[in-house]
Amino acid sequence: MNKKAPKKSLTSTDYFIEVRHLTKKFGAFTALDNVNIGVKPGEFVSILGPSGCGKTTLLRVIAGLEQQNSGSVWIQGNDVSREPVANRQLGIVFQSYALFPNINIINNVQYGLRQMTAPARRERAQEMLELVGLSDQADKYPAQLSGGQQQRVALARALAPNPSLLLLDEPLSALDARVRARLRGEIRSIQEKLGVTTIMVTHDQEEALTMADRIVVMDQGQLMQFADPQQLYGAPANTFVAGFIGTMNFLPDCRHQDTTTVRFLDYSLESRPPEGFSAPEQITTLAIRPEHVRIADDQDRSSNILRARIEQIEFRGSVSRVMVRVLHLAGHPSAHQIEIDLQPKAVDQLQLDARHDLDIYLPPKHVLAFSDSLSLGAGQSHAA
Known part of the structure; x- marks a missing residue:
């Protein structure tokens, strides 16, 4: 047949x-x-x-x-x-x-x-x-x-x-x-x-x-x-993709004040608006990779700077992973942790150690924003 x-x-x-x-x-x-x-x-x-x-x-x-x-x-x-x-x-x-x-x-x-x-x-x-x-x-x-x-x-x-x-x-x-x-x-x-x-x-x-x-x-x-x-x-x-591919820091429960400014705790942060941005007060999750977070210096502008306390430093060979807890402007710790990847030499030069308070800078171009109301990717086109 x-x-x-x-x-x-x-x-x-x-x-x-x-x-x-x-x-x-x-x-x-x-x-x-x-x-x-x-x-x-x-x-x-x-x-x-x-x-x-x-x-x-x-x-x-x-x-x-x-x-x-x-x-x-x-x-x-x-x-x-x-x-x-x-x-x-x-x-x-x-x-x-x-x-x-x-x-x-x-x-x-x-x-x-x-x-x-x-x-x-x-x-x-x-x-x-x-x-x-x-x-x-x-x-x-x-x-x-x-x-x-x-x-x-x-x-x-x-x-x-x-x-x-x-x-x-x-x-x-x-x-x-x-x-x-x-x-x-x-x-x-x-x-x-x-x-x-x-x-x-x-x-x-x-x-x-x-x-x-x-x-x-x-x-x-x-x-x-x-x-x-x-x-x-x-x-x-x-x-999901942000957290599954590599390491990502998440700042949840943020609210957009306008298309580019987000309120997180006591801070105003700049970021790109999430896809599907509809209106102010929309709940948003911000995200940034550990290698993009910096220790703030005099060259950094006042926006996107958070006060934080070092909780742990892990030597990982080519980098050191610095874990910090974000502080409220009043100085007391929040529930939010951020991981930072630095060169071991930089850790030594800055004399960083546990319980040390410092300012960290989140460059706006590296701050991603995700709308909590959007679907997590179901039905995306095969032509993507």
């Missing part, structure tokens, strides 16, 4: 793969809630979020390992929503490697090449092992290799059939930090060399930031933001 051809998209796009209004439920639990993303040809996209956010479910639906309740998956303009895994031209690398322990490395890599002749299979497998730097390990068995080497074999096996799309499900999470750091660069280098469109699930922020062209940030089944690493870090769409 001839297989029915996949439906062709009625509109051409620049995306290699699109996920449109995807919803997936497990009983009463909604794992994916109206998710939309588009991935460009040759792009490396990471899906990032905390445990249970839906990132692995999204990858499995893209792969065809899970069936969505509604929405669709399009690859190269074809609707593959009901297509089995075998018809999606995928290469998949799992966290557990999933190598066959009873056959040697080159035969593991050849496993998905059964349609080719035996000499062609071996030649292709050897080519892939050379690509991942394991050509001299071809006759060994998985148990004779390190965890990092086994993950390279799994990558070689996934790439051997020349897939149009490579899916990586937390491929480095089982490895120690030093091996992970090395393999990050190797995987990205191989992906760029082959030009294969790649989607990787990870819970590791550093992994996503260093490897991906763009990052899908998810929480509770919803798309929070889809942007490049620099935009996610410098212009997060909401308080």
